[in-house]
Structures are given as C-alpha cells and as structure tokens.
Amino acid sequence: MALLKFKGVGIRGLAAAVPKNVINNYEYTEHFPKEDVKDIVDKVGIFERRFTDTATTSSDLSFAAAEKLLNDLAIDRSEIELLIFVSQTPDYRMPASSVILQDKLGLPNTTIAFDLTLGCSAFIYGLSVIYSFMEKSGIKKALLLNGETRSKVYSPKDRMTAFIFGDAGVAALIERDDKYGESHFSLNSDGSRASLIKIEGGGYRNMSSAETVKEKVVDTYGNIRTDEHGYMNGADVFNFVIREIPKDIKRIIEFSGKTKEQFDYYVFHQANSYINTYLAKKLKLEMDKIPATIHKYGNTSSVSIPLTIVSELKNNIDKPKELLLSGFGVGMSWASSVIKLDNTHISEIVEI
Amino acid sequence: MKEKFIELLKEVFEMEDQDINLDDTFRDYDTWDSLTHLSLIAMLDDEYDTQIEDEEFQKLNTVNDLFSKVQ
Numbered sequence: 224m225a226l227l228k229f230k231g232v233g234i235r236g237l238a239a240a241v242p243k244n245v246i247n248n249y250e251y252t253e254h255f256p257k258e259d260v261k262d263i264v265d266k267v268g269i270f271e272r273r274f275t276d277t278a279t280t281s282s283d284l285s286f287a288a289a290e291k292l293l294n295d296l297a298i299d300r301s302e303i304e305l306l307i308f309v310s311q312t313p314d315y316r317m318p319a320s321s322v323i324l325q326d327k328l329g330l331p332n333t334t335i336a337f338d339l340t341l342g343c344s345a346f347i348y349g350l351s352v353i354y355s356f357m358e359k360s361g362i363k364k365a366l367l368l369n370g371e372t373r374s375k376v377y378s379p380k381d382r383m384t385a386f387i388f389g390d391a392g393v394a395a396l397i398e399r400d401d402k403y404g405e406s407h408f409s410l411n412s413d414g415s416r417a418s419l420i421k422i423e424g425g426g427y428r429n430m431s432s433a434e435t436v437k438e439k440v441v442d443t444y445g446n447i448r449t450d451e452h453g454y455m456n457g458a459d460v461f462n463f464v465i466r467e468i469p470k471d472i473k474r475i476i477e478f479s480g481k482t483k484e485q486f487d488y489y490v491f492h493q494a495n496s497y498i499n500t501y502l503a504k505k506l507k508l509e510m511d512k513i514p515a516t517i518h519k520y521g522n523t524s525s526v527s528i529p530l531t532i533v534s535e536l537k538n539n540i541d542k543p544k545e546l547l548l549s550g551f552g553v554g555m556s557w558a559s560s561v562i563k564l565d566n567t568h569i570s571e572i573v574e575i
Numbered sequence: 576m577k578e579k580f581i582e583l584l585k586e587v588f589e590m591e592d593q594d595i596n597l598d599d600t601f602r603d604y605d606t607w608d609s610l611t612h613l614s615l616i617a618m619l620d621d622e623y624d625t626q627i628e629d630e631e632f633q634k635l636n637t638v639n640d641l642f643s644k645v646q
Binding site for chain 1: 608609610612613616617620626627628629632
C-alpha cells in the first residue's frame, strides 16, 4: 500500500490554458445522426469541449499556462530547478517535451527536467514526485506542467469516445513553506487492466504501418477507428471505478487523520458527469463541495483536476482550503491526495 | 425479489410504461446502448452489490440471465 506523507510543501500558484476553438457537442454531428448525438450528449453531460488546431501541442498549452503564471507572480526563473511535464500526448517520441520546455521557458541548464507518462491519475502522481524532491534541500522552486490533446487521440467515428475528450494545459508552481502543513498521497496501479483504455498501434510493440492507420469497423454498433486511435471499454472502466475509487478515497481520508466533513472541496477527475454523480452518492458527499468542469471542457485526462481548480475555485480560496483530489483511468492507474491551498495564486484562464 | 428487480430494470431502461418479462432479450430494447449499460452497472452495484465484468456480461442476453446474477 503506497501511502506517502509530506510536510511543508505546497502549490504557490496555478494557471491553465485552453484552445480558443469551442466544440459544441450537440453540433458535432458530421458522423452521427443529430438525434443520436443529442441522446449521447445529454447522458454524458458534456456540452462543450476545446480542440487545438493540428499544429498546437499539449506542451504549447502548458507553456502558455506557465508563462502566465510566472509573469503573474513575477517569478525569478533562475530559481526554478525542477520541471516535470506530465502528458501522454507529447511533442515527439524523443526527446522529452520537458527538456524542450526548459529552454522555451528560459530556465537554467541546471534544471532537472523529465516527462511523466501517465493519464488521468498523473497530476497527483506528478505532485507526489515534486513534493518528494522538494523535501530535500537544494531546490528552491519547481514547476509541474501538465498538458493533453486528447482530441487527437480518439476517432470522431467511434461513438464510445467521440463526444468525451478535450484539450487543455496547466502549470503549477511548487514551493516549500511551513504554512502548507502535511499533505498525503495514495498511489496505485493495476496493469492487468491495461487493455481497458489503450492505443494498440504506433508504439514499439505494434509499430506504425499502413495496417495500423487503416480504418476498421470495430463492433456491432458500427463504430470506426484505426489501431492508432484510442480505445476505451467504458463498462469495465466504470466497474473498475466502482470497485477501487471509493475504497481509495476512504483510505486517504483515514491516512490524513481527517474526517470527510473537514474537506472544503473534493476535486475528482472529470471523466463524465455520470461517474462523478455516482461517486458523490456512493461516498455520501455534498454535491456543492464537488466542483465540475466536465460540462464545458470535457474529459481532459490528467489536466482535468487542476483545470477544475483553476476554473471553479479561483474566487473561493480567500481562506486556506483543504482539498481531496482523486484521479483514475488509463493504466489502470489511480491516485488520491489531500493537500492544503493557502494563499495559492490562481491566474485567469488563457485562451490560445 | 423478482418484482423489485423488474421495477429497477424499468427505471434503467426508461421503460416505466412497458412490460418487462424474464424471457425478453434486453439487448433488443430500443433504449439499450453503452450508456444504458452504465446505468445497469450502477444499479447492480447499488442494489445488489453485484459487479459483472464485460467479458461475462457479453454472454448475457435475457432479463432472466441478468436476474440469475443477483440471486
């Protein structure tokens, strides 16, 4: 059971960037009849999403968020000595996007920079890695950058995934300060369920070829995708969430020594509105403590938790707030965390 | 037990005004789709503490097949 506790490390500031291009889901009807689309959209509760153009990447979105944050806080960039970029849609297979971002952001060559490639759990995983580094002496400030362009991952002709995903990027500045108190993390993995959310082709197991980019009808519903598109078994993902996530949330609450009433906000991965309503009911949580952005930004994978904090809590953190975060998905990989926001700066959302 | 199960299924399938019989093939209902499947998963967990993995679920076709899983 991987449970971690840190002291005196916290988030100094958060910023987010989203593409300008708004997709109205009711009008996303190129490949499906309008009535079917309305049915799906009403059920998943995702009305708008943001899509980048083909040239813009997840690192560009994160870069825009980072520039906004560092300028808003007037941060001396020479003090940033650690940069982790979290994404499963990097710029290149190599080099790591984090290293490119080190240069673009004008950070010193003494910066530790590397990528972390997990999905919906990854913002919390990334935080835990940065908190670990920060507990040692030697690093003044660290940047957690996190971006996804899931619009480029899924087939628009596969109704299982066509209406769910969106693009966004965030930047979090992490610093040491006793005021943050203790923070707690629970990190988990189950590779036996690797096939539930997967891109089969285009890696080094099934390398890119004419075959992997060929469109195929993949089920009795007539859904179409290639082996280089993402695939999701929604039913078993939901079974997994039901089985593991309430348990993990109870575990992190117990480990933090708090009671569930002591949390100001529960920020869950924005998978679809159905899953979050289910979790609230199962854990008997008050809905007004569960901020949501799924209706306007869709599922942005690992970005959805910090994006929801930036979008929904900006005007609600005048006093210190106790947050419980929980992210779950592709891997399967899941993580929960208890952190305190204290005088955390939240920038206005940037559109690029 | 059976009556309660049928009532819960009517909610899941949004078939409150129609009959549901044990030998119906639920996959033929107009409202059956992958999203109804999620509602069914939630109902089975809530009411019967039962989970059916997709591989096993694919073998179930009738209302009675479903009912047998909660008995």
